[in-house]
Amino acid sequence: xxxxxxxxxxxxxxxxxxxxxxxxxxxxxxxxxxxxxxxxxxxxxxxxxxxxxxxxxxxxxxxxxxxxxxxxxxxxxxxxxxxxxxxxxxxxxxxxxxxxxxxxxxxxxxxxxxxxxxxxxxxxxxxxxxxxxxxxxxxxxxxxxxxxxxxxxxxxxxxxxxxxxxxxxxxxxxxxxxxxxxxxxxxxxxxxxxxxxxxxxxxxxxxxxxxxxxxxxxxxxxxxxxxxxxxxxxxxxxxxxxxxxxxxxxxxxxxxxxxxxxxxxxxxxxxxxxxxxxxxxxxxxxxxxxxxxxxxxxxxxxxxxxxxxxxxxxxxxxxxxxxxxxxxxxxxxxxxxx
Amino acid sequence: xxxxxxxxxxxxxxxxxxxxxxxxxxxxxxxxxxxxxxxxxxxxxxxxxxxxxxxxxxxxxxxxxxxxxxxxxxxxxxxxxxxxxxxxxxxxxxxxxxxxxxxxxxxxxxxxxxxxxxxxxxxxxxxxxxxxxxxxxxxxxxxxxxxxxxxxxxxxxxxxxxxxxxxxxxxxxxxxxxxxxxxxxxxxxxxxxxxxxxxxxxxxxxxxxxxxxxxxxxxxxxxxxxxxxxxxxxxxxxxxxxxxxxxxxxxxxxxxxxxxxxxxxxxxxxxxxxxxxxxxxxxxxxxxxxxxxxxxxxxxxxxxxxxxxxxxxxxxxxxxxxxxx
Numbered sequence: 001x002x003x004x005x006x007x008x009x010x011x012x013x014x015x016x017x018x019x020x021x022x023x024x025x026x027x028x029x030x031x032x033x034x035x036x037x038x039x040x041x042x043x044x045x046x047x048x049x050x051x052x053x054x055x056x057x058x059x060x061x062x063x064x065x066x067x068x069x070x071x072x073x074x075x076x077x078x079x080x081x082x083x084x085x086x087x088x089x090x091x092x093x094x095x096x097x098x099x100x101x102x103x104x105x106x107x108x109x110x111x112x113x114x115x116x117x118x119x120x121x122x123x124x125x126x127x128x129x130x131x132x133x134x135x136x137x138x139x140x141x142x143x144x145x146x147x148x149x150x151x152x153x154x155x156x157x158x159x160x161x162x163x164x165x166x167x168x169x170x171x172x173x174x175x176x177x178x179x180x181x182x183x184x185x186x187x188x189x190x191x192x193x194x195x196x197x198x199x200x201x202x203x204x205x206x207x208x209x210x211x212x213x214x215x216x217x218x219x220x221x222x223x224x225x226x227x228x229x230x231x232x233x234x235x236x237x238x239x240x241x242x243x244x245x246x247x248x249x250x251x252x253x254x255x256x257x258x259x260x261x262x263x264x265x266x267x268x269x270x271x272x273x274x275x276x277x278x279x280x281x282x283x284x285x286x287x288x289x290x291x292x293x294x295x296x297x298x299x300x301x302x303x304x305x306x307x308x309x310x311x312x313x314x315x316x317x318x319x320x321x322x323x324x325x326x327x328x329x330x331x332x333x334x335x336x337x338x
Numbered sequence: 339x340x341x342x343x344x345x346x347x348x349x350x351x352x353x354x355x356x357x358x359x360x361x362x363x364x365x366x367x368x369x370x371x372x373x374x375x376x377x378x379x380x381x382x383x384x385x386x387x388x389x390x391x392x393x394x395x396x397x398x399x400x401x402x403x404x405x406x407x408x409x410x411x412x413x414x415x416x417x418x419x420x421x422x423x424x425x426x427x428x429x430x431x432x433x434x435x436x437x438x439x440x441x442x443x444x445x446x447x448x449x450x451x452x453x454x455x456x457x458x459x460x461x462x463x464x465x466x467x468x469x470x471x472x473x474x475x476x477x478x479x480x481x482x483x484x485x486x487x488x489x490x491x492x493x494x495x496x497x498x499x500x501x502x503x504x505x506x507x508x509x510x511x512x513x514x515x516x517x518x519x520x521x522x523x524x525x526x527x528x529x530x531x532x533x534x535x536x537x538x539x540x541x542x543x544x545x546x547x548x549x550x551x552x553x554x555x556x557x558x559x560x561x562x563x564x565x566x567x568x569x570x571x572x573x574x575x576x577x578x579x580x581x582x583x584x585x586x587x588x589x590x591x592x593x594x595x596x597x598x599x600x601x602x603x604x605x606x607x608x609x610x611x612x613x614x615x616x617x618x619x620x621x622x623x624x625x626x627x628x629x630x631x632x633x634x635x636x637x638x639x640x641x642x643x644x645x646x647x648x649x650x651x652x653x654x655x656x657x658x659x660x661x662x663x
Contacts, residue, residue, distance in 0.1 A: 055566075055570055056569075057566050057569075057570075076569070077566070077569040077570050078569045078570070078571075078572045078573055078574060079572075082570075083570055083571065084566075084567070084570045086563050086566070086567055087563075088561065088563055090561065090563040090564050090566065090567035091567075092564065092567075092568075092582060092586075093586070094585045094586060094658075103568070103571050103573075103581075104571035104572050106581075107568075107571060107572050107573040107574070107577045107581070108572055151571065152570075152571075155571060155572065
């Protein structure tokens with residue numbers, strides 16, 4: 001099967017050639033057809049630039065980008081069979097919802113009747129059937145997002161790009177839209193590529209994801225792989241805010257003298273031992289659990305204590321325990337940041 | 339808890355804990371305006387409202403009133419009786435020609451300014467940053483700093499038969515082109531400085547900044563993502579220009595065209611200095627209220643641009659030019 005999107009050593013540098021800012025630095029990436037693919041990373045990690053390289057708003061400084069096997073490095077955005085849902089939705093304020101959705105068909109020369117029919121179909125798909133006559137300014141954030149989605153999908157793209165699609169929505173709406181996007185993707189069967197800095201969103205929606213850091217991909221894999229077996233300290237820390245243990249501390253806790261990660265939810269408070277004890281510095285109540293922060297051997301360790309279990313006080317001295325299988329030893333230095 | 343008590347004990351005046359001491363008149367005024375927000379608003383807008391209402395709209399009303407009076411043919415005195423006679427006089431061929439000529443020139447200047455201004459405004463809004471932005475503003479504003487009369491006379495010299503354009507045409511062996519342009523019927527003439535073409539050029543030059551600035555402001559408000567969305571949905575550059583950029587920039591274009599259109603309609607100096615001495619509305623007003631002493635007809639002439647602007651704005655609104663506002 002041909003890959004939907006393929007990056008071959010793609011770089012995008014900004015600024016002066018003698019002191020470039022490497023927004024994307026020699027990235028290799030393959031996105032399978034029909035995948036729900038997430039690009040996850042902090043701001044400035046290169047994930048959005050990667051998305052813009054696929055849509056054609058950025059040109060690679062070097063390397064090749066292929067969409068369904070065809071090299072698109074020299075193809076302008078309007079001739080790529082990909083469509084984008086923009087972060088700010090970028091709906092045209094002077095057009096009503098129907099004309100916004102029909103825009104892509106209009107510029108391709110489809111007759112008014114036909115394109116309005118298609119637009120209405122798409123609006124029903126995103127559950128906005130009666131909103132055709134409204135202006136974008138009369139819609140809520142969630143509705144605008146659906147219009148942006150309909151406007152992109154009406155063109156029957158082979159790859160749909162979503163730039164922080166849920167970033168502007170409130171929590172409740174975000175969760176609903178996550179489910180809807182997921183089921184929409186499964187129904188339409190087209191490849192979704194979405195950019196997010198929210199690790200929960202990436203883990204819950206994507207069937208595979210790439211974690212970006214400093215213009216490079218730190219790790220690619222399924223959500224489960226990345227969560228359970230982070231390859232680097234960065235991934236461990238960024239995805240699920242894992243406890244990152246320096247070699248000394250790993251050894252004190254009974255592991256090998258190597259960098260390791262330990263999930264807060266797999267860690268329990270225990271009676272302090274001579275080797276490993278720490279001082280509780282803060283407690284954060286999260287509802288279903290409480291996040292207990294403690295200083296241990298100069299490293300901050302977080303422990304999630306489920307609701308109903310006894311909590312320590314700030315300043316108490318405590319130890320930790322965990323099942324041996326929870327400690328994940330990392331292959332360090334793989335992306336040059338040990 | 340003990341520590342807290344001893345601390346508040348040090349502050350003998352209990353009121354000082356919650357309320358800071360007043361620091362004179364400024365604090366007292368701030369307090370007054372905070373309690374009565376409408377007072378500040380009233381203080382701020384009363385003087386300009388008086389100016390606008392009495393001096394500005396008042397004089398406009400006086401003008402309107404004058405236009406409904408007429409002049410006694412024999413005595414030359416203004417008859418202060420309401421009549422539409424003066425307006426009927428506007429329709430006399432000589433006067434009608436003046437209006438039609440001015441209207442055509444104003445329309446041509448507006449279109450010319452819009453076409454010239456768009457690329458400049460687009461560049462400034464989309465690409466100019468930092469120092470280039472400063473260069474842009476300086477370049478646009480600099481001509482406005484020098485005297486209008488000096489600029490117009492300078493243009494007369496540039497366009498004159500012995501001027502730099504004739505000289506440049508000779509030097510580049512393109513005199514034939516210049517002569518061909520000057521032989522065009524109606525808009526041509528003996529030289530550029532005595533033709534409608536020359537007048538059009540001078541008008542376009544002096545009013546261009548008034549088109550560029552509002553256009554640039556409205557283009558700057560079109561987010562880059564809007565243009566990307568258009569391209570993403572398959573539009574060519576020309577389609578994006580027609581269906582996204584122009585409609586969104588239209589309020590600025592209209593604002594600019596109000597300037598260029600009304601400034602051209604009312605100007606009485608350029609048609610005197612450049613061109614073939616044909617009469618324009620501004621000149622007619624100038625002559626009628628001065629030498630001829632026919633204030634009512636001068637007033638009626640002055641009302642014409644106002645009426646035309648109102649019709650223009652109404653048409654623009656109906657065409658949806660302000661939908662993006």
